[in-house]
Amino acid sequence: MMIGKNYIGNKQSAQGSKNYKTFNPQLNRENEILFTEATPQEIDEAVYLASEAFKTFRTVSGEQKALFLNAIADEILALDDELIQTYCMESGLPEGRAKGERGRTVFQLRSFADLVKEGSWVEASIDTAQPDREPLPKPDLRKLLIPLGPVVVFGASNFPLAYSTAGGDTAAAFAAGCPVIVKSHPMHAGTGELVASAIIKAAEKTGMPNGVFSNLNSSGIEVGTKLVKHPQIKAVGFTGSIRGGRALYDLAAQREEPIPVFAEMGSVNPVVILPNALKNRGAALAKTYAGSITLGTGQFCTNPGLLLAIKSEALSNFVSELANEIAKIEPSCMLHPNIIGAYESNKSKMMAQKGLTVVSDVKKEVNANYARQAITTVEGHTFLENTNLHQEVFGPFSMVVQCKDANQLELIISKLEGQLTATLIAEEKEEAHDYSRIISALQNRVGRIIFNGVPTGVEVCPSMVHGGPYPASTDSRFTAVGINSIKRWVRPFSYQDWPNELLPQELKDENPLRILRQVNNMLTKDKI
Template sequence: MTFVPHGRHLIAGDWVSNAETFPNAPVSGEPMLFSVGTVAHVDAACAAAEVAFAEYSAKSREERALFLEAIAEEIEARAAAVTEIGTLESGLPQGRLEGERGRTTGQLRLFASHIRDGAFLDRRTDVALPERQPAPRPEIRLMQLPVGPVAVFGASNFPLAFSTAGGDTAAALAAGCPVVVKGHSAHPGTGEIIAEAVKAAVEKTGMPKGVFSLIQGGNRQVGEALVKHPAIKAVGFTGSLAGGRALFNLCAQRPNPIPFFGELGSVNPMFLMPAALEARGEALAKGWAGSLTMGAGQFCTNPGIAVVIDSPAGRAFHDQAREAVAPIAAQVMLTDGIASAYRQGKERIAAASGVQTLVSTVSENRQALPNLFAVSGDDWLANHALGEEVFGPLGLIVTVRDFAQMLEVANALEGQLTCTLHVDAGDKAEAAQLLPVLAHKAGRILANGFPTGVEVSEAMVHGGPYPASTNFGATSVGTMSIRRFLRPVSFQNIPVELLPEDLR
C-alpha cells in the first residue's frame, strides 16, 4: 500500500493512542488496527478546542480562507493514497472516490471564497437618532459571530465529502469554529489520511493546534461524551434516524442545550405526471433505475418511491421499470451492517400487505442486488412503514387512483430532503397544485431530473423538515451551511475602536 495507517488519534496536533484497538473491514486483504477512542480523548480534544477558539475566532477572514485552501491542497497532495485507502475500506469504485475528493476540495475552496466576500456576516447598522421623539435611538450594529467549538460525526456513506474534512467540518472552520471529529469506524484509515492533511495545513498556516482533532472508534459513551461536553457549542451529524435522534435528545437534555444539525435521510419521492409518463415512460424508468442503484443506493437522496396515476402508461411503467432494474449487477455495500439492514428492509417491504414484487433478488455478504416493488395508493396510505427509508437499491412504485389521491399521498409524506416532479406541458395545471405541497415537505424540489448528486453551491439546500433533518431552517450543503455555526450579536453604542474588525 502507498499509505499504511498508524492507527492513532489526532488531538491538538499530536498523534496519540492507547492499548485497546479495533479493526477496520477492508473489502480485501487483512484488517488494519486502530486505537479505540475514549472519554479521556474527548476531554483532551474539547479542552484544546476551547483554548483554540479565542485565537482562531479572532483570525481574519483572509487567514481562515487561506487555511481552508491549504487543507484542500494537502488533500490533493495525497490524492492517490486517499483513493487507495478509501476504495479499500468503503468498496466504492475509484471514480466515485476521485469525484468525492474533488467535491471535498472544491467545497473547501468555495467556502474560502465565500468568507472572503464577507456577505455571510449579515452586517447591519442602525444609525443613531439622538433627536428622535419621543425617545432617541442608539447606534446599533449587528454581525454574525462563531458559536464556539463544534463536534462533527463522520458519515458512513461519504468517507470524504461528509466526514473528516467534509461539509460540516469545512463550514465550521469557515465560520471561525474549532472542530472535534468523531471518525466513522467504517473508514478509519481514510479519516486518518485526511486528518494528516488537516494537520499539515494547520502547521503551514500557523493555526492553533487545537483547531482540529480526530477521535477514532470508541463505544457509544465516546459519542455521548462528545455531544455533552460543555466546550461543544453545536453538533453536525449525517447518519441514521435512530442514531441522530439519540444524539439530538442528548443535546437538548444538556444543562446548556445546544443545536444539533442532523441530516437523517429520506425516501425522496418522485411524482410522475400523466403527460410526462405518456411521452417518455421508458426513459423515466431507465433514469430512475440508474439513480436508484447509483452507489448501491447508498445516497441520502436516493429516490426510493415513484408515484404514478393508474392508467395504461402508469401500468406500463411497472414493466418498464422492471426491465430497467432487473439487469443491474451486484455492488459492494459500505459495511456488513448496512448490507444486513438492506436485506432486512427488503424483507419488510416484501411482507407488507398489498405489496407486489416486481424484481426480487438475494443479496449476500456485502453485495447488494436491486429490488423493486409496487403497491396501491390505498395500501401505501394505510401503512406508515412503506414510507420509511430502506438504505440501498430498493424502489417502490405507488399507483394512485387519480390526481386527488396523488395529492393525498403528497400530503401524507413526512419531511424529505428532496421531492421530484416529472412534468410536461400538459401536466402544469396539476403540477401547480402539487408544488406548494411538496415545497412544504422538502428542502429541494426538482423538475424532470433525479435527486442523486447534490450541487455544492450558493443556492443549494440539503435538509428539510423532520425526519429528513433535525433543523428545517438549515442546510448541510452549500455556502449557507456556514450559517449553522454562527450567531447574531448586536453592539449598541460601542466605540468604533472596540468593535470587531469586520464591523468597523
C-alpha cells in the first residue's frame, strides 16, 4: 500500500515538508496520495547506507545476487492489480501496456539473474607467471570486472516500470554489485513506491545489506542535483530529455572526482525510404508508419520523427497517404499535462518554421490531455539551412524531408545529430546495394540500423544496442538495453602474484564456479 514516503534503505521516512501529488491524465485530475520529497538529511542517509552496503554487497556471490533479482521480479508480480491500476492511474496508459511493460521489467530482472548466476560475465582473464622469462620474469596477472560503487538511477517519465525504479538501469547495477538509489519520477511516484517496496522486500528475504536500495521522492531538481554531486555516488543512469540528461552530465563532469553518467536522451530516428520501395509499396508503408508514429501516443524514444526520401511522384503520393492514414487514427492520452503542454508548444513552434508545410493536423475536439497527431513536410535545402527543424517534437509528430537527390539525402544524413536508430526502407537488398553511401552515412550517426521495419519496439536481447552518438546518449560506448548494459557500472581490476586462496572465486586456479575464462589467450572452463 502506498503511503507517500521515501525508502531510506528499508525504513519509510517522510521528514520533509515539500509535498506533491501525481496526476491522472485520463480523468484529468490529481490522484489522492500526497508524496513527501526527500530532505537533504534523508539523501545523505540514503547515500551513507549505500556506501556501507557496498562494502558487503560488492562481494556477494552471483548466485545470491540472482536470488535477489528473481525475488524482486516475484515481488513485483505479487503486487498484481494494485501495481497495474496505479501505473494506469499515473500514466494514462492502457492496462495492456502496463502488463506488457511489467512483463518486460520482470524479464530484464530474470535475464540479469541468469547472467550473474552463470558468472562468466566478469570477463575473467588469467596470464600465468613465467618466472624464467628473460630479461625479466613475467608475473602472474588475473583480471575481472568489479562494481563501481553506489549508482543513482533516475526514473523515466515514459516507462514507469521498464526504465524506472526496478528497470534496466537498476537491474544492471544490482547485477554488477552496485547499491542503487532511485530518484523517483514525480509523474509516477506511486508506481515507484510500490516497486520500491517490492525491492525492499526482496532484499530482506534474500539477506541483502540494508542500504542496497533507497527510493527518494522528488518533484524538482534539488534531490537529483544533490545526489549526482555527492562524493560517495560513483555513477548515474538517466533516461529522458536532452536538457535533463545534459544538466546531469555537466554536474558529474564538474565534480572534483568526475563520474560516468549514462544518459539516454533525444532522438528523431531518421527513416530513409528509397525510391523503388516508395513506388512499389508506398501505400502500405504509409499505413505502417502512421501506426509507428502514433504508437504509445508517440512517447517512445525510438519514435520515427523524421522521414527522408528523394522527391518523386511516389513520394507525393506517400505523403498524401500518410496524411490520410494518420488522420484515421484516434487521438490518445499523453502521460501528463506537462507532456501534452510541451508537445503542443513544440509542435506549434515547429509548424511556425519557415518553409514547413503541414499536411495533416488533426483539429477535432479531443479529451483533455489527448494528443492530436500531425505530419509535416519540408524541402531538403530548407532542412539543411535551419537546424531548428532537426529538433525532436516528443509525441505523435513526424516530418517528411523531400530531398532533391541522393547527394542531398547523404549530406542531410551527415549533418544529423547522433540518433538511437536509423531505418532503411528499400526494395529488398538490390536497392539497398545501390545506396551503400547512404547506409554508410546512417551508420555513422546511430546505434542501431533497421531494414524494412519500424524503429519502435526495442527487443531486449544481447545483440540490441540502445544508445548512440551524442545526443542520443552521453556515451556511445555503452547500451542501455540488454545484458551488456551491465558494463556501464563495472571496471576491470587486476591481481598481480596474488595467493590463490585469497583470490575471488572467479580467478582461483581450480575455477570453482566453472565459468568461461581467458587463460593465456585461450577461452576455457578448465582449471589452471
